[in-house]
Amino acid sequence: MAHRSGRSGPKIIRSARRFINRKFGSVKQFLAIVFCVCVIIYCIHLILSESNRQIWDVRGDLNLSDSRCGVKCEPNQVAFYIRTGEGNKLGPTICLEGEVLISPELKNYGRGLNIVSVNDKTLEVTNIKTFDTYLEDTGLIRFLKKTVPQDHIVLIASFDESSGNLKEDGKQWLKLYGSGLADNVQFRDGLLMIGQKGLHEGNAVEFLSKRENGQDFANVVEKAGCFSVPMGSKRSLQVMLPKIIRGSNLMMGQVVPNCGVQESCGPRMFPVSVFTGHGNEKQPEICVSGKIVMSETVNDAGRGFNVVVVDHKTGRATMLTRVDTYTYDSTDLEIFLESLADGNIVIAVVADDGAKKLSYMAQELLNKLGSGLIQNLRFRDVWYFVGQKGIQGFTKMEMISYAGFEGEWPKALKAAFCVPTKIIGQAIVPDPDVIRNDARRNFCKKYDGYFEYCDPSHVDEFPKTVRVIDQAFSEHPIFSVPIVVVPGLNHNALVRSLETTLMQPGIQPNLVCVLWDEKFPEHGELAFLYGFSNFSLPSSTKYSEQMVKALRKIEDLHPDSEYVIVLEEELLLAPDFLHFMAQFLDVLNSDSSLLGVSAWNYNSYEVLAGNRHAVYRVEEFPGLGFLLSLKYLKSVLASSLDKCCNTRSWHGWDLGDQMKAEILIPDISRVFRQRYQGTDGDEDLIQQLFHKPRATNLEPSVKLEGLNNLTAELYEEYLNLALANSVSFPTSDLRQCLQYNKAFKPELPNESRHVFVVYYEQENPEDYELLRKLCHCFGLFSVKNHKPKNLHNGLLRFFYHGLNVFLVGSATEYYQHKPSLVTGLKKNLISPI
Known part of the structure; x- marks a missing residue:
């Protein structure tokens, strides 16, 4: 028995060898496979221990009162939870090792980048800061460069908008904390990051949520997990600092x-x-x-x-x-x-x-x-x-x-x-040519975000008026007409409005008044720097409400004035804005059916190559930059101002409903309204009004034509005479556009002295379906469910590449001028736009 027992060991070995040879071919091959598996396991372990971090998306609520921010980590790891802000309403949250450091409940967050800095050895929180990088990044740079010591950790969560002025240097310092996504941050994106000072680029824990088309803000980024310190290989930043x-x-x-x-x-x-x-x-x-x-x-x-x-x-x-x-x-x-x-x-x-x-x-x-x-x-x-x-x-x-x-x-x-050894200073700058605008400097020190106005290269400039070259014109009554500016929320746009107002030759700064929302006193201080007067208005939630309050205030400010000029938000004035308005005072005085003048034309598009000398009478009031009779304004104030003007003016205020009165407009606008940034609920309308390339006159002192024909009776005589002697517009290409939606590029006649007319059929005076499609072909304002713009008794006139063009419908009184041999365009030509 002892002998048999002594042979059992070699027998087991022989059996194992036979099994290995059968399954793996040979013992050597088996050992090679075992070695490779061990190497793979070791490498995986090495990789995991190298990164030593686990991050996951948060699903549902997390118990942040837990000792480790609601997550379980190894003893040598750091637990965290970070959530970026939700739009501009709900602030971000940063939790570290069970302690909530930033949150909506703590109310210690702000627009831009919210940062917690932590000692890498003790995990003690050393700073909690917010940097509004929408406005500037100098504070962020100073903090990351000087305040945070080498190797310390930062946890970052964005809120609202953080990219506006996060410039090259600011992004570079985020990269010096390990960021690999800093260059990709754009308007209203969401950024979450955990980095360490000196960490090599791309080694930070970071996630970027991009704002998709149609979104106001990027989706929230919400992460929890564990990481180890150090977070990776690092470099000394002393070489980045001046010696x-x-x-x-x-x-x-x-x-x-x-x-x-x-x-x-x-x-x-x-x-x-x-x-x-x-x-x-x-x-x-x-x-x-x-x-x-x-x-x-x-x-x-x-x-x-x-x-x-x-x-x-x-x-x-x-x-x-x-x-x-x-x-x-x-x-x-x-x-x-x-x-x-x-x-x-x-x-x-x-x-x-x-x-x-x-x-x-x-x-x-x-x-x-x-x-x-x-x-x-x-x-x-x-x-x-x-x-x-x-x-x-x-x-x-x-x-x-x-x-x-x-x-x-x-x-x-x-x-x-x-x-x-003791330098005695002088009370004034020794060089008399040096300009120093201390009032503007103090304003810029007090208020953030005025990037152009407060740029160091401009901050010491003083506002200057422009004199009128023609001395005879300098006595014109237009220079005694008060000008009222009604700002919106965009303060940089207000700067441009005030600058182009001051640049009008002959302007009297004491007659310009800025009526500002009481929540924005900086607008009043800015007006003062330009030499303009200013008054506050009770705060409003909508700009249309603010406009109504401003129009009511005008009566108190200028009870004896005959006219007033009103400038709405975000306008740039053409060089001849005042000169343009001046040419209408005689016409307005002689015709009570004219309420005033708007310097903006709905149809002033680049594609039309319009006529800067031409002026039209229209039924709809486009507002923006306009001159109104104060007598009429006071009558409206007493009755229907809230009814007529409770929308944005570009929707077309119906100021003449009671009196069937009209407004004068230029063929080429004398104001430019900067791109609209808000949400109006009608994207097609906004696209047509403010995003489609527009023409604005840039020439000074343009002399207008046909002013003697603008009173009601003479204007009708002019239109009927022009139609009686008109020429039919070539319609072959126009029919192609209407029927097949082809690009409209007609061969235009060389003769431009005539009026060219397109006659079209209507079912009734309110039938604008075919007219809307004609407007689309010519490149005029054309939006579904919106009435065409600039109508006068149903007639629409404009200037098209050197030609005066009239669009005349069968339901208008002007259709009688259609020659018998001319066939009006029919609605059966229309194809979908």
Whole structure:
């Protein structure tokens, strides 16, 4: 028995070998397979341990009161839950390790990017911030660059809109936290991100929800999961920051006796010389107390701001830096200047270009050091400056050399002088040509989002009126007509409206009044900067309500005026807007059936190549920029203003319903309404009115034609005479358009002195089906379920590539002029548009 038992081991081995040979071919092949499986298992484990993160979509409610944000993680992992904002109504949520840090309930979120920064070692929350990157990203850059320490973690959730002014530098800093999607963030997209300072690009936890066509906002992104720290391989960001050299580390260059100053400096003074360099070939140079402290070979002088700080007691350089504000934002320059101690003397030289990314804040800091010229710095201008922390007023030691209009390199500046240890400032800027608009600066400091108006290159400009060239015209009554501006929500559009209003030759700023919603006092302050008066109106939820309130206010403001000009929101005025209005006062005075003039034409499209000299009478009031008889306006105020004008004016106010009165309009508009950004509920209408390419007159002082024929009786005489002597418009191509919806490109007659008429059949005066299709063929306003625009007793006239064209229906009184041999177009030609 013992012998048999001793042989059982080898027997088992032989059986196993036979099994392996039968199943795997040989023992060697089996061992090879086992080895490969082990390698695969090890690699999978390595990959999982390398990323060491698990993220999943959240389905349903999550118990955020749980100790780990409602998720279960390994002991060495960090638990999180993040939800981006829902539209502009419900704020985002960020939960870390069971603690809700940002949420709608806490009300500590805002538009843009909401960020929590966390210590990577202790997981202690160090900051909770919101940065409105719809308006600007300088705060975000400053935070990511300077506030958050190396290796710390950030958790980010977007809300509302975050891309408007998330520019190149802001996106670059998100990438330096591991983002791989920052460049893809667009208008109202949703962004969720967990990154770590220094993390290589693409290694962050991040998800981007894109706004699809037809959506107001992107869908919510809601994620929970676990991640480990560190989040991946990292890099030091010190190379991204400018080098600040201090004390004994300052390299000293060659000795230059007295820095080139001809005479020895007196007590409590020291010599300085500066050279701005030439173009991008010769680098700048700074000499302090007889030694070069910055040059091409000494302490890395070059493009942007070259700054040396001098101890006012010893006259020796103690600190210096260079910030390339052509390539990078000026946050580093701001922080450097903020770190100065009282009495520090600052020597700065701008070379090559330093204006491109120079912020308003950096300019303000330099102003406080004694600069009176820095706000005038433009592309490729060079500049030198010597100031002091604590100076009162402006330094004398400052100069700018301006680049040419086409960006030609400016003349280099070179100067040597003695600098006192206490610089006495002057109350006014030494250079009398320097312009500094402190009122505008204060406005820009107070209100965000005025990107053009508050751009550093414009912020010191003053509004200027334009004089009338024709002195005889300067006495015209139009210049005593009050102008009322009714702003909307777009404040940058209001700036453009006020600027084009002020640019009207002969304008009287004291007669311009901005009537603003009481919720937006900045509109009143902006009006003041342009020299316009302003009054607040009770707040409204709709712009049409605000317009009615403004029209009622006009009676109180101008009880003795005969006419008033009203400018609605987001308008740009043509150069001849006032001159255009001036030409109608005599006509309006002589015809009570005319209520006023609108400067906007529904049918003023580029495709028509219209006639800037032509004017028409129409039944519908298009509003936008208009002149009205105050006498009539007061009568409407007493009866039906709320009824006639309770919609946006472009729907066509029916101001003449009681009196059968009409409005005068130009063939080519004298105002341009900027693209409509709201939701009107009728996309086809908005597309036709504001998104289809429009024609607006750009020539000054255009003389209008046919003004003597605009009174009611004479206008009818003109129309009937024109029709009696008219020519039929070529209809072969027109029939192709009507019947087969083919592109309409007719061969037009060379003769343009006649009126060309298209006669068409109607079932009744309200039958516009065929007329609407004719409008579509000619490129006029044509929207389903909307009446064609610019009708006068059923007749529609316009100017088409040099031809005066009338569209005349069989239900109008003008159809009697149709020649017997001419057949009116019939409705059976119509095909679907």
